[in-house]
Amino acid sequence: MSKRVEGTFVLDTWDADKPYDERDGVTCTRVHVEKTFSGGLTGTSAAELTTVGTEAGPAAYVGIERFEGTLDGRTGAFLLQHNAGGERGKPWLTWKIVETSGSGDLTGLRGEGQIIITEDGGHSYTLDYELD
Template sequence: MGRMSEKASGTFDIDVWDSKDPYDDRDGVTLTPVQVEKTFKGDLVGTSVAHLQTVTTPAGPVAYVGVERVEGTLNGRKGSFVLRHQAADGPEGPWLTWVIVPTSGTGELAGIRGEGQIQVGPDGAHSFTLDYDLA
């Protein structure tokens, strides 16, 4: 049986944004670890914990990388998986992408792979899309 491509979308709330002490802060550039906890609604119902490394310059927050473990139900399948984040604020505006870490799926989400994006609305609300497939 081949792989079938599926889509998921929804919203999430940031329940906790715990910024730690910067580990590098000089010449106007600050590198800071942040722990983020979220609640997802929509095609993905569940919670997550993310560990991010943020970069702030005199222009403001400009980039982050991180990993996030998501636990819940994705289009009716229960399990967990890990997302790898990459985001920056570029000339065309901000972009935020997710890639599912291969082999990180558990439960009914074992074998999941794919990628997605985060959108931040003018009111600060967060929504997501995820294109994925399962073995």
């Protein structure tokens, strides 16, 4: 049976390299991100992202994130695979737990969720998961 957790996170670090590709108004950049989570997920994470920007602003990103902390009171770590973009100006941001990446009390974890950016620029999340 699938469970859902929700909460918020803050960006502690957003360290963008110089774009590695800039052509026709489109840039590709590597970014290192660190976060602190609260809610159903409590802990910290580090992520490596590849972002795409256009003259209109952020357009897409992909990345891998390692979370360490607790999920519903169970301690361990796992990796998340990010995929984000936009459709007709509306962003979508999804993440999936990388299969077999769970450790500690989170061994056997699987699932997926969403990141939501609020109107004031805050970040919240949902994560639907199952644990063997």
